Amino acid sequence: MLAKDETRTAASAEIKVIPAWAWALAGIAFVGAQVAFDLFIGREPNGPPPWARPLLGLLVGLVVGCYLLLIGYINRDARRRGMSPVLWTIVAIIIPNALGIILYFVLRQALQTACPRCGHVMHPRFTFCPQCSYKLTPICPQCQRSVGVNDVYCPHCGNSLRSQAAPVSSPPTRTITEEAQE
Numbered sequence: 001m002l003a004k005d006e007t008r009t010a011a012s013a014e015i016k017v018i019p020a021w022a023w024a025l026a027g028i029a030f031v032g033a034q035v036a037f038d039l040f041i042g043r044e045p046n047g048p049p050p051w052a053r054p055l056l057g058l059l060v061g062l063v064v065g066c067y068l069l070l071i072g073y074i075n076r077d078a079r080r081r082g083m084s085p086v087l088w089t090i091v092a093i094i095i096p097n098a099l100g101i102i103l104y105f106v107l108r109q110a111l112q113t114a115c116p117r118c119g120h121v122m123h124p125r126f127t128f129c130p131q132c133s134y135k136l137t138p139i140c141p142q143c144q145r146s147v148g149v150n151d152v153y154c155p156h157c158g159n160s161l162r163s164q165a166a167p168v169s170s171p172p173t174r175t176i177t178e179e180a181q182e
């Protein structure tokens, strides 16, 4: 149940990334497809039979709408991952058969995080902030390498983490999107 809820929360958070202009374009495309199939394509002599018009309009509208939403998502998502939004939006649009979109999801980098102390934007797997040396993840007191929050022994040097003071827990880091919305 919990995992399902988490998945749903993550999915709705991702949907919020899609900008308003992409929703507007998708809506226009969806309505446009209904109108096109009803008024123009359906009336042609070799066009689809009347019963197929609403179905085809619905199908084409959904496919084109989803395509536009994905392009909008990539435009915003690339920015918060330190990738070029312009480049990836163009790639998603010009490479046919949605291959540009697939390419983006294959190659996209991890979400960047902002340092809680100085706000510097960096790779999420950093242990220390490169600008202010803020400790971002728990580290082993003996070898100073990053360890998991629930680790009992250091996976690098075998040092017991339980006997020592608990490793410094990682502070809640904010993603760039959250920062941009403020």
Ligand SMILES: [Zn+2]
Residues within 6 Å of the ligand: 115, 116, 117, 118, 119, 120, 129, 130, 131, 132, 133, 134
């Ligand atoms: Zn910092």
Ligand SMILES: [Zn+2]
Residues within 6 Å of the ligand: 140, 141, 142, 143, 144, 145, 154, 155, 156, 157, 158, 159
């Ligand atoms: Zn260690």
